Amino acid sequence: MKKFYDMIETPAMLIDEKITLNNIKMMQELSNRKGVALRPHIKTHRMTYFAKLQMEAGASGIACAKIGEAEVMAKAGIEDIFIANEIVGISKYERLKMLNRKIKTLRIGVDNTFQIDQIEKVFNGEKPLEVLIEYEVGEVRSGIISDEDLLFLAKYVNSKKNVVLKGIFSHEGHTYKASSMEICKEKAEEAYRRTVRAAELIRDEGIPLEIVSVGATPSIMNGAYFEGITEFRLGTYIFFDLGQALAINDFSKCSASVLASVISKPTDSRVVIDAGAKALVSQNRTEGICATNGFGYVKDSNNVRLKGLFDEHGIIENKKFSQEISIGDKIEVIPSHICPTVNLYDKVYLINDGYIVKEIPVDCRGKSQ
Structure with a gap:
């Protein structure tokens, strides 16, 4: 050396090994104490080296933002991948079809019927593609907003043969703008409450829902939690930043x-x-x-x-x-x-x-x- x-x-760019390993261990132990799965979002580091360390520490799988990331991670041997983003385009679903054949578990985010129709077309005769509905909780980005639209999409997915609804996910990124740590936690827990409620609305329609996925590093580090969450999905905790x-x-x-x-x-x-x-x-x-x-x-x-x-x-x-x-x-x-x-x-x-x-x-x- x-x-x-x-x-x-x-x-x-420098990465301090000791601090990074401690961060990985810290978040895994925090998730274990809460009794929820930890799915690190690799968009932060974009390196198979660190994804493997997170998996070895006990992560249930990884989250990606893009198909390209997922393809690289799958090639490195990671078998459980959630692309926490909406994907549109037949050519992209053709890539997902190939990826779905190679790994044990592949899931993507959805918030519209256009996606579902493309999946249904491309995955005909294939192993069905598993999806999670994105629910908007305050960041003003992508995701379903109204209960009416949420239930319509859930029923629409449930009516298809090549798409399987596995859960719901949200991201409380708006908490970054909270004026204090206490308000950050309050806003996050309200976002979690809404996400859990959305999952319950779907279940009340007789549609099974396995996963309720949330996460942002500041809110979870400040103690945010709500009963009914099954998965923390966050990325920056591995390195942190200013x-x-x-x-x-x-x-x-x-x-x-x-x-x-x-x-x-x-x-x-x-x-x-x-x-x-x-x-x-x-x-x-x-x-x-x-x-x-x-x-x-x-x-x-x-x-x-x-x-x-x-x-x-x-x-x-x-x-x-x-x-x-x-x-x-x-x-x-x-x-x-x-x-x-x-x-x-x-x-x-x-x-x-x-x-x-x-x-x-x-x-x-x-x-x-």
Whole structure:
């Protein structure tokens, strides 16, 4: 093993091995205590290496966002995959048909009859495709909203021979904008209550429903739960990031950082690094417990944030920090949002006590189709 600061050219993504393993263990144990299955969402790391570690720790399966991710994960030997997203297009269902033949369990998200009709057509004579209905709980994104539409879709799916309704899922992403940890938990538990109620409405129609899947890292870390949930489905907990750390007021769980070099100090307060928008995504949450107030956080600093990003340059405006650092020094930046940041890299460096353990390919990078 070699010291990473000396060996790694910047910008580069680092993953702290010890912290990551502790995060995996922590969330698995939390789920076990609640008596619910844990299905990690691999859109955060997009690496088969970490998906396998999560499965070995006790995960029931994985969640993906895209077919491309699922195909890579299946090739690596993962047999239980839920694509927590709506998929549209005959060519995509042809890919799902092939994937469904290869692995034990494949499920996707649905919220409309157009999808069901395409599945019914493509999967004729095949092993039926299992689906979960997405239920909108406040994020204002995809998902069924009204009880009438929910029951109509559930009955529509139940009338088909090539589609099997297995459950319902929701995502309480709107809780990121909660003004406090307590309100985050309250909003999440209301979202869970609504999701469980939606499942009960379907069951009351005589339609069996096995899975009630929810999840977002801040709400579950802040203790949110509701009786009737069968599965936690969340991703960021493996690495955390600036927004997620602020949501629980704890930076000790941040295991991913971008290593960058100081390349310029044009004024007595401005520090320029070689990590811009192509190395750190230009997402800046502006409100709530996940508000980042910048585009990254300098690790182990006194609250030093990146003020701005150009394509190839990151900008820090902090006179005291500028006095403490020199051109050529390397710093670690905790990203504002880790999920899209990982997708900027071909590989990450696994680090332990300041040494490089191994290089890990981001083998789902770009697999967004």
